[in-house]
Amino acid sequence: MRIFDPHIHMSSRTTDDYEAMHAAGVRALVEPAFWLGQPRTNVGSFLDYFDSLVGWERFRAAQFGIAHHCTIALNPKEANDPRCAEVIDLLPRYLDKDGVVAVGEVGFDSMTEAEEKAFARQLELAVEFALPAMVHTPHRDKEAGTRRTLELVEASGLAPGMVVVDHLNEVTVGQVDDAGCWMGFSIYPDTKMDEHRMVRILQERGLDRVLVNSAADWGRSDPLKTAKTGQAMLEAGFSDDDVDRVLWRNPVEFFGQSGRLVLEDVAGSADPGATFEGNSILRGGRD
Amino acid sequence: MTTLLPLVDPAELRRHLSAEGAAALDSMVAEVTAEPARIGRLFAGAARRTGRGPLAGHDVLAQDAVRVELLAAAAAALDGDRLRAELVELYRFGDSDEKRAVLLGLNRLDPSAGLDGSDLLLDALRTNDTRLVAAAMGDHARHLPDDAWRHGVLKCLFTGVPVAEVAGLEERADAELAAMAERFATERRAAGREVPADVATVVAAHDRTTEPRKA
Numbered sequence: 001m002r003i004f005d006p007h008i009h010m011s012s013r014t015t016d017d018y019e020a021m022h023a024a025g026v027r028a029l030v031e032p033a034f035w036l037g038q039p040r041t042n043v044g045s046f047l048d049y050f051d052s053l054v055g056w057e058r059f060r061a062a063q064f065g066i067a068h069h070c071t072i073a074l075n076p077k078e079a080n081d082p083r084c085a086e087v088i089d090l091l092p093r094y095l096d097k098d099g100v101v102a103v104g105e106v107g108f109d110s111m112t113e114a115e116e117k118a119f120a121r122q123l124e125l126a127v128e129f130a131l132p133a134m135v136h137t138p139h140r141d142k143e144a145g146t147r148r149t150l151e152l153v154e155a156s157g158l159a160p161g162m163v164v165v166d167h168l169n170e171v172t173v174g175q176v177d178d179a180g181c182w183m184g185f186s187i188y189p190d191t192k193m194d195e196h197r198m199v200r201i202l203q204e205r206g207l208d209r210v211l212v213n214s215a216a217d218w219g220r221s222d223p224l225k226t227a228k229t230g231q232a233m234l235e236a237g238f239s240d241d242d243v244d245r246v247l248w249r250n251p252v253e254f255f256g257q258s259g260r261l262v263l264e265d266v267a268g269s270a271d272p273g274a275t276f277e278g279n280s281i282l283r284g285g286r287d
Numbered sequence: 288m289t290t291l292l293p294l295v296d297p298a299e300l301r302r303h304l305s306a307e308g309a310a311a312l313d314s315m316v317a318e319v320t321a322e323p324a325r326i327g328r329l330f331a332g333a334a335r336r337t338g339r340g341p342l343a344g345h346d347v348l349a350q351d352a353v354r355v356e357l358l359a360a361a362a363a364a365l366d367g368d369r370l371r372a373e374l375v376e377l378y379r380f381g382d383s384d385e386k387r388a389v390l391l392g393l394n395r396l397d398p399s400a401g402l403d404g405s406d407l408l409l410d411a412l413r414t415n416d417t418r419l420v421a422a423a424m425g426d427h428a429r430h431l432p433d434d435a436w437r438h439g440v441l442k443c444l445f446t447g448v449p450v451a452e453v454a455g456l457e458e459r460a461d462a463e464l465a466a467m468a469e470r471f472a473t474e475r476r477a478a479g480r481e482v483p484a485d486v487a488t489v490v491a492a493h494d495r496t497t498e499p500r501k502a
């Protein structure tokens with residue numbers, strides 16, 4: 001099983017996690033910029049964090065045979081703090097980096113005016129930099145938050161296929177599917193969404209435009225939830241190819257739209273002899 | 288106005304790139320030559336336009352050679368102070384690849400330019416990223432004070448960067464560095480761990496700098 005975790009906050013995880021993830025088949029991941037648990041109080045704090053996402057964390061992942069990419073954004077929670085909001089003006093410096101494959105996590109937390117302004121502005125940046133967008137949906141009042149999210153996406157002019165709306169569940173998946181956006185599911189070790197419910201959603205809706213992630217961070221979470229979902233899919237009768245599609249080819253297709261995925265160092269070790277879709281766009285002008 | 292040599296001969300580099308990659312590099316070099324400040328906008332995405340990866344027959348990555356050629360173009364149009372300001376800015380907001388390219392560029396500066404980028408080397412030596420540590424111990428490391436330079440060599444031993452990457456080791460190795468390397472070896476032996484062969488290289492380098500060479 002080769003796995004691409006499209007949403008995991010490795011800066012909060014240990015080297016034991018990297019080892020266990022590699023052993024379970026994880027060869028690539030995307031680390032979205034998000035909140036650190038402790039609120040930031042100034043713009044410089046964001047810049048050091050972004051530097052680590054395009055620097056140290058990528059190096060650390062590479063030591064364990066895992067390709068690290070990231071997304072960059074002002075997260076919705078801190079968009080509400082005027083001391084932090086100015087970081088938006090500095091995002092363009094980072095959105096042009098090789099390892100940055102989307103704008104994110106953007107979206108809503110408490111659905112304030114400040115959040116909406118930051119969200120809309122960052123969707124504009126996604127259009128400007130020809131990058132996909134990763135949208136976080138709120139844990140409280142998710143249904144209304146998802147609805148407003150889709151309205152803003154439509155207004156932005158960003159193609160729905162360039163947007164993943166994340167942390168979905170049975171209630172919110174339908175409207176995202178109808179809008180033509182990618183559907184992200186975070187599999188948690190609690191009641192929010194588990195691998196068996198995920199399998200039922202895949203049985204009902206199919207495998208198109210679905211991304212499955214662990215969303216593991218500093219909270220109670222499990223970086224192996226992607227592998228466990230693959231296992232649950234196999235037990236429910238899905239084929240190896242189905243699992244490969246959901247856990248590898250789908251995220252490669254979605255983030256490949258950035259033109260910035262670099263997977264050749266790791267893809268071979270995960271699946272010897274395989275050529276994967278998108279390879280030709282991965283090396284820039286060379287082949 | 289300042290001389291900074293490319294890592295790879297420009298014609299040779301273009302032979303390794305695709306036709307589009309070579310054309311993209313030509314156009315970026317022309318842009319930077321005309322307006323050096325443009326390098327701030329081109330540096331990050333340069334390798335996406337030219338290609339990346341090892342260059343056959345060279346111990347150099349294509350992305351490094353491309354970025355250093357852009358630095359060479361900027362240097363040719365800037366005096367030492369303005370070039371330094373540009374390098375500091377590129378390094379500050381660079382990802383690891385960009386930072387490494389700036390360090391490799393410093394190593395290719397003509398010494399007569401008098402440009403001192405040792406603050407960037409010291410920043411790189413504070414990281415544990417072996418690619419940055421190695422690039423920081425190249426030719427430009429002659430600007431480092433002795434104590435920082437010795438600790439740079441020791442960091443190479445610690446992090447497994449081959450000391451072959453350290454420029455001028457033979458000339459600069461001194462008794463203090465040899466003693467530091469010996470103490471590092473003692474700690475390793477006490478812990479029952481392997482002593483890297485490079486410890487002997489560092490100690491031998493000092494021996495050769497102190498003993499008169501035999502003809």
Ligand SMILES: [Zn+2]
Pocket residue numbers: 007009032034105215
């Ligand atoms: Zn997240």
